[in-house]
Amino acid sequence: MYAEANRLCREHWGVEFAGRIELVKRPWRRYNGVCRYSKSLTPNGIEWDVAIIMSEKRNAERTREEILSTLLHELVHWRLFTEGLKRGGLQYARSIARDDSPEFVRECQRVGASFSHTIAAQKAAKRYGGQR
Template sequence: MLKEGAIPYNAGSLNGDISLEELERYAHYFTMKCWGVPFNGRIELINREWKRKSACFLHNGLIIRFSPITNQSQSMNEVLKVLLHELVHWRLYTAGKPCEDDTREFIEEALRVGASFSGAKKAQEAFQKYF
């Protein structure tokens, strides 16, 4: 479980220009630390700017996608918190549990590990409903 400030990279003032290899290394670190299992998914960098999201998890293929363009507009700590958020999706999905942002299971696990939350209206309403 990771608590606020426990991200193993003290780079809040640096931009989130992070390599694929670094994202993979942090994914493995987070999954071992939070769940005791190695990360068996894939991370991809998609070269387009996203306005409404920072990353996404694709169930088909167990893929987490990031945009390096979008990452550069965030701090390194923000990018790593988003990675942890997407890894919560990955973990719940691979465990056969509901993994959408608006499910109780997702909200509870995100809180437990200290992951960020989606700003989407549906996810925010679910958070208010459950907590």
């Protein structure tokens, strides 16, 4: 998974993937993947752990192409959140990394990532990206 994440990050943003990938054993039905942000206090100050989480059991039911499509979608979350932290702080990062933000929709379109099937994400895809 890390090799594919690095390949996709280099291809679309010219960087290595600097997050974490976690595969859980729980069976998921509602989600294909999740990008979680958590902070911790370290001797160097606050550091953010950005993790892409996927279910091993859910992945076993899907094709390689479907899994990579989900991975790319979650990498868009990772990229926008980490870059948003640098450019505008936490509130800004959270706002642009949401499924329903114009920045997220446009970046998904630019890199060819899929959209979530939530109502809010689908409305945003129509509003900001012309998706049907």
